Amino acid sequence: MRQAVRHHLFWPVVALVALVVANTVARPSFLAVSFADGHLFGAPVDILRAAAPLLLIALGMTLVIATRGIDLSVGAVVAVSGAVALEYISTSANPESPGTVFAAVAIALVLSLVLGLWNGFLVTVLGIQPIIATLILMTAGRGVAMLITGGFITTVNSAPYKGLNSGYLLGLPAAVWISVAIFALVAVAVRRTALGMLLEATGINPAASRLAGVRSRTITWTVYTACGLLAGLAGILVSADTMAADANNAGIFVELDAILAVVIGGTALSGGKFNLSGTFVGVLVIATLDRTVTVLGISPHVTPLFMALVVVVVTLLQSPRVRERFAVAALRRRTGTATPVVVPDDGAAAPVPVPADAAPSSSDENLPDEKEVVR
Amino acid sequence: MTATTAGTVARRAPSFRLDRRYLPVAGTFVVLALMLVIGGTRHENFLTPTVFSNLFINNAHLIALAVGMTFVILTGGIDLSVGSVLALSTVIIASLLQAGLPTGVVLVVAVLAGALIGLAHGVMIQGFGVQPFVATLAGMFFARGLCFVIAPESISIGDASFKAIAGWDSWIGYFRVTMAVVIALVVAGIAFVVLHYTRFGRTVYAVGGGEQSALLMGLPVARTKVLVYVVSGTCAALGGVLFAMFSSSGYALSGVAMELDAIAAVVIGGTLLTGGTGFVLGSVLGVLTLGAIQTIIQFEGNLSSWWTKIVIGVLLLVFVVLQRVLTLRKT
Amino acid sequence: MELTGITVEFPPVTALAGVDFRLFPGEIHALMGENGAGKSTLIKALTGVYQTAAGTITVDGAEQSFTGPGDARAHGISTVFQEVNLCGNLTVAENIMLGAAEPRFLGALHWRRMRKLAAAHLERMGLDIDPGSSLDSHSLAVQQLVAICRATVGDCKVLILDEPTSSLDADEVASLFAVMRKLRDDGVAILFVSHFLDQVYEVSDRMTVLRNGGLVGEWFTRDLPAGELVPHMIGRSAELLETVERVHDAAAPSASGTPRLQALGLGRKGSIQPYDLDVYPGEVVGLAGLLGSGRSELARLLTGADRADSGTTSVEGKQVRLTTPRAGLANGIAFTSEDRKGEGVVGGLTVRENIVLALQAERGWVRPLPRKQVDEIVDKYIEQLGIRPANPDALMRNLSGGNQQKVLLARWLATAPRLLVLDEPTRGIDVGAKAEIQKVVADLGRDGMSVVFISSELEEVLRLSHRIAVLRDRKVVATLDAEGTTSDQVVALIAGGEPS
Amino acid sequence: SEPPAAEGGEAAGGGDELISVGFSQVGAESGWRAANTKSIQDTITEENGFELSFSDAQQKQENQISALRNYIAQGVDVLAFSPVVETGWDAVLEEAKAANIPVVLTDRAVETEVEDAYVSFIGSDFVKEGEMAGEWAAEEYDGEGYKVVELQGTTGSAPAIDRKEGFASAIEGTDLEIIDSQTGDFTRDGGKKVMEGFLTAHDDIDVVFAHNDDMGLGAIEAIEAAGKTPGEDIKIITIDAVKDGMQALADGKINYIVECNPLLGPDLAEVIKATVAGEPVEERIVVKDEAFDQEAAVAALPDRQY
Ligand SMILES: Nc1ncnc2c1ncn2[C@@H]1O[C@H](COP(=O)(O)OP(=O)(O)OP(=O)(O)O)[C@@H](O)[C@H]1O
Ligand SMILES: Nc1ncnc2c1ncn2[C@@H]1O[C@H](COP(=O)(O)OP(=O)(O)OP(=O)(O)O)[C@@H](O)[C@H]1O
Ligand SMILES: [Mg+2]
Ligand SMILES: [Mg+2]
Secondary structure (H helix, E strand, C coil), X not given: CHHHHHCCCHHHHHHHHHHHHHHHHHCHHHHCCEEECXXXXXXXXXXXXXXXXXXXXXXXXXXXXXXXXXXXXXXXXXXXXXXXXXXXXXXCCCCCCHHHHHHHHHHHHHHHHHHHHHHHHHHHHCCCCHHHHHHHHHHHXXXXXXXXXXXXXXXXXXXXXXXXXXXXXXXXXXXXXXHHHHHHHHHHHHHCCCHHHHHHHHHHCHHHHHHCCCCHHHHHHHHHHHHHHHHHHHHHHHHHHXXXXXXXXXXXXXXXXXXXXXXXXXXXXXXXCCCHHHHXXXXXXXXXXXXXXXXXXXXXXXXXXXXXXXXXHHHHHHCHHHHHHHHHHHHHHHHCCCCCCCCCCCCCCCCCCCCCCCCCCCCCCCCCCHHHCCC | CCHHHHHXXXXXXXXHCCCHHHHHHHHHHHHHHHHHHHHHHHCCCCCCHHHHHHHHHCCHHHHHHHHHHHHHHHCCCCCCCHHHHHHHHHHHHHHHHHCCCCHHHHHHHHHHXXXXXXXXXXXXXXXXXXXXXXXXXXXXXXXXXXXXXXXXXXXXXXXXXXXXXXXXXXXXXXXXXXXXXHHHHHHHHHHHHHHHHCHHHHHHHHHHHCHHHHHHCCCCHHHHHHHHHHHHHHHHHHHHHHHHHHHXXXXXXXXXXXXXXXXXXXXXXXXXXXXXXXXXXXHHHHHHHHHHHHHHHHHHCECCXXXXXXXXXXXXXXXXXHHHHHHHXXX | CEEEEEEEEECCEEEEEEEEEECCCCCEEEEECCCCCCHHHHXXXXXXXXXXXXXXEEECCEEECCCCHHHHHHCCEEEXXXXXXXXXXXXXXXXXXXXXXXXXECCEECHHHHHHHHHHHHHXXXXXXXXXXXXXXXXXXXXXXXXXXXXXXXXXXXXXXECCCCCCCHHHHHHHHHHHHHHHHCCCEEEEECCCHHHHHHHCCEEEEEECCEEEEEEEHHHCCHHHHHHHHHCCCCHHHHHHCCHHHCCCCCCCCCCCEEEEEEEECCCEEEEEEEECCCCEEEEEECCCCCHHHHHHHHHCCCCCCEEEEEECCEEECCCCHHHHHHCCEEEECCCHHHHCCCCCCEHHHHHHHHHHHHHCCCCCCCHHHHHHHHHHHHHHHCCCCCCCCCEHHHCXXXXXXXXXXXXXXXXXXXXXXXXXXXXXXXXXXXXXXHHHHHHHHHCCCEEEEECCCHHHHHHHCCEEEEEECCEEEEEEECCCCCHHHHHHHHHCCCCC | CCCCCCCCCCCCHHHCCCEEEEEEECCXXXXXXXXXXXXXXXXXXXXXXXXXXXXXXXCCHHHHHHHHHHHHHHCCCEEEECCCCCCCCHHHHHHHHHCCCCEEEXXXXXXXXXCCCCCEEEECCHHHHHHHHHHHHHHHHCCCCXXXXXXXXXXXXXXXXXXXXXXXXXXXXXXXXXXXXXXXXXXXXXXXXXXXXXXXXXXXXXEEEECCHHHHHHHHHXXXXXXXXXXXXXXXXXXXXXXXXXXXXXXXXXXXXXXXXXXXXXXXXXXXXXXXXXXXXXXXXXXXXXXXXXHHHHHHHHHCCC
16 A cells, blocks of 8 residues: 555546546446447547547657756647648648648648757757747747638648548547557657666756766757657647647647646656656546536636646645655554664674763863763 | 056956856847847837837836746746736736725735735645646636636726826836836835845845755745745736736736746846846846837737737747857857 | 764665764764765754654753754754755855855845955955855865855854865865864864864864764774774775775886877866876876866866867877767766766666666667666676665665765776776765775776876875876976875975976 | 927828828637738728738737837827727727827727727627527527537637627527536637537537537537537537638538628728718727528628638
8 A cells, every 4th residue: 555655656546536536426427438330439538539639748748848848839839730731731632632631741740840859959059948948939839820821720621631530440539549659659769768767867967967978968859859749740630630720729728738747747847757657647637637627517717726726636645745744654554653773783893882871961071081982 | 558557457357247147137138229229220119218118117017027936936936827816916906996995905905815825835835845837837727717706807997096096107207107117116126135135035046056055054945935936926916916007907817828928038037947046137127028029019010910929939039049149158 | 962862764774773972062073984874864863954763962951853954053053064065156155154144234135244254254264265256166175165164154062064075185174174173172062074084083082983874882083093993984894995005016007109098288268278198008197286276177178078179189099079078988088077966966866877877878878778787787886886775776866975976986987988087086985985996996907997087185196196197277287107206296296396 | 197298290190191000909819810800901901091000919908008009109090909808998098099099999899987988899799699699599499498508718708708698698588598608718629628528418418509610610520529410419509600610500510600790891991081081980880790590601601701
């Protein structure tokens, strides 16, 4: 039990379970998943699909945060990527052809990659603080997206493109497959290679890492690029969801959600050690929370209050202090109140003379008598 | 004059150089001045006292926000709630005035509410080790939610004494100052004194320089960290007062994303987000910079909505890069 | 002051187990023990940084439990902790005065008086630096002196110094001791930690020895010769120490043929004047000089940690451009910085990861070291260097200072460099480990690795090096053969005499 | 108080041929707004005798006030703006009045104590729009016991408040019942997510009332994903009548749309010209909002511009 409480996933999972329970109480069929014409239907599937883009973004964000950075521009990249892809499809001769869709996706991804490169350039080469460096793209990027769509919402009809999000494979929507597969891929790439460790080293102590020969700059740059690319992919999923590129609203405030997911997952914003499985759970918590608001029928006026409450409770439970208290309580229960005193076993040849006398009672004595110290 | 004197002067020269710590602020100042001059060459009515006064009048509330944010960022924290707290403050003021409470009481209540939210942040961050980003994000949701609960619709302020205070203005030469500007500048002045001439202020810097070190130096780290959030909350609420004066109304949706402006202003003003270095007057310059960018865009007058965003981004970029180049050169 | 039965736990580690300790007014009391024995922990427990699991602290007969260093200080207990714990972004004056007795005028800080007071305090320590300058702009040694200066300000009944001398050279140590003696004569109780036995014997009146978190005993310094002290500390006999004496009595490698590394006119404006330096295979070159004489700068240019703006470097006769540490590593040059905390330790990673970091960085991220190989390397160095706790999964930041240094050394040894540049590698290391490290350095030389060795301890430099480069005022003033050179000769050079 | 000296030459508007207009737009938050901006930028042109200074306030009142102040400083002939909020314009309107610059409002009204603060307000009546939607619903569905869910616009925004109010008042007394109401932030994505939630929470939804087309289009996606048929299993009523919405209406996925006309440019041009010429103008110009059912949509679709 104590082990479980100490595990970094414990509280995020508890939060997730609590939300699911609350939903199930309000709506007993919440967890029910039905199967019809090869599709799974039900709230859990909806939640997973809605979580897919956030999962990708939070994944990139985790890596960026590990280097002590932050990327505020992900929402703008989502908008740009969706805008480019849909604009390309809508102006192409044949929106329904897979070739067109492939080209659209490729263009969008390349563009997001470039945007990620740009962020990385500002942060690593020019040495601009990440929050400001990415704030630039956060502002300008949405302008670019609007420039592409002319300020209107671009809509298209293209079955293959729609399939990227809502196509079904083995009963689950494509978006879920794509995001989970990429998540797993990146997680493996980071954890099964040395990248994760070098990333953490860079985030914890850049100066020391540099001296140890770590290519901190390249790594940081790569991470921003990856974050841009992942956000771009998320943008494709988002635009394929509604088949509309809304330059103004696509991915708005998603950076906050992503950061929140990362933090709920137990990764510190101060960089260093990161925790991809935690991010995964964090994303599910946020997606479920979004759904909970509607299922519980919370009035829009108090929705923000509710969100605040949940965030406070989850983060308080996760806070080191509270965890410690839980752990100590568990320890007490196991061992009784007295903390064991370990007597060191010193196998030294020399006897161990511990002063036997009490300390001199008066403190104005300058030095203790020789007697008091047993040789 | 002999060669010796020349030699002495030459060797002395480096000591006239600006202290490294002031470089970012100086950089901001130079680039801001440049920007204004360039704006002035492009538009006739740009470099006028009116425009300059408006820069302050329109951004007084942001100055208050940025001042509070400076304290937080100097300790290495961040406060995302300021925009929402500003809105909450305007809503409290407008609704209480509507209910007929005296102006003095209302203002005190509004500012206290901000301070309390700040205190809650401080306790969460210091007492429970919650990360500032998250604690204040929760505070942001909370304050915004409270706004909607109190009054989802905008309420205009009709109270005579409040309007009298808000409407007070005076001319210093050709420059107009309003009450809000006076308050904002006084707040900035007080912040300057507090940061540089009190133990609390120096502890703020010390905590930013290294929390562990400050703790081992025996400085009251915990108290300071809680207090900076109280300061920020209070300043945000004061910003709300100024915004209520500026707009004579309270509205739940005001100040959306204003925290980003405040953070940007602080960072542009030369404060490092990692804490420990920066000046509150730099933050004021940062606010003026953002205001100047807005003004330039408004004077351009033919930018479509998207070009506006792009140009803001580009100007921000130019600014940050220039500042960076200026500071790199001299170090 | 008296401590009884102090126990400190960092589950699962018990850092201190029921330690008793007494400190009397007007004495200088040395706290001795190996790296990781629990000295710093005892100090932190006593000043309220760590919570004690058991035990009592009595000050002037009254039981106390401090909430933190600030509280302790208010009760007259000032402390200088092991790692320099000051705020680099503040001025020297602030670092000295803040929180203690900062002068005020109408409630506001009185900056001018603060500077003046700070300058007076600095002068007492024999320091001539501008109190208005920011602490960052000074070398580590100066920072350490400032930290000590801070501790002596104000009403202080107990002064605790955790390895204050680790980065000081002989002169500064002497003036520090003078200050300490004066304070003792004024009735201040001083607790002093150092791994330099001769310093301990020079200045302390009494000593307490810790081992493995437990108390070994308490003695009058004059009653316990070094030969007996060391076994108490390390639980082994002192034979080890002797093996290091003149380790390279084997013939010095011939200084002919192609130098492994040759620097010609290497320099950087504002940091060090152009210098020439050759290092031959198997050779240990020591750098001697005063604080701020530019030893660290020389080393940094040599390895690519800093970029030189003049001169050339050749490795094995081939000219190379060392612009980054990575380039240095690629040419088989490794560098450990003197700034352990800032440029060495990656605190949030484990010991294992810290050890393999450089090796892994060299291989690139795509090819992770096989787990088995990692474990082999890690086990080997934990064993060889005696890293405590011997747990590869321990977090680096929780290791004691000396053990962190050993881990860093392991990091570089693991890359099997051809030239190892060590800037103050023995700082803060206990006698046993120091001997171990010196032995490693000597062995490395014998195995053909070249070493550039910087230490503030002249004896050490003389003992280990084949050749010695002497620096003064950021200039290499002489290069000597160690054979037949006496420390007096070197001191004369350092101080500004002509080479004999 | 007063400035120490009168400011140089008063902007002598009459000298030029062109009428200089300073227009401050709310932002670019939706396709509707884009159409609105385009309409204004396409009519207030030099060919038509205007010189337009346009700025986008990015949904921030402070930006808008600052823009208006700068236009006053520039000495434009006429000020026009779509206010972000209803309140808080007294000071700047006062300043405009002091500078003798007439003000025209578009799209949204203001609440002010300044007398004769503006010459005219051109725009739709949001309450009326809500009412029209409600009336149609009442007429079609009264007596069926239908359950309605509402997709609100951004919490606290004027159109969201007014449309909600209008709709609620119109269905009062019928057996239509609003069983749930949540904000979808005027976006497709928001509409879809909230509708998914509604579908999880309620089995018996008959009608969706969305405060704009985009949320309605999002709801369609959600309904389809849940295996139901929008327009039949669940009826949809929206407001705005942008092209995509009209298309969906024509396709039978939406049942009824109340128009909210963004093409305010021509009206604005007229009002400005009249004001400058000193002719009287109407204080409130309500743009004609139509409403469409499926047939009307099919007819109107071919020449829908936005
Ligand atoms: N915060 C901590 N968490 C876990 N373990 C710790 C922590 N601080 C110290 N320790 C452990 O306690 C033991 C004692 O460390 P301490 O720093 O007191 O040693 P020391 O005697 O000062 O050694 P050195 O001479 O190297 O400075 C070490 O084994 C160390 O790993
Ligand atoms: N008198 C001085 N005033 C200001 N800074 C000094 C002074 N002397 C040295 N320094 C600082 O110390 C550094 C040079 O010392 P460096 O570290 O190279 O010396 P070192 O010989 O390695 O001594 P150590 O490592 O023992 O401190 C420079 O970075 C310089 O900023
Ligand atoms: Mg220690
Ligand atoms: Mg050095």
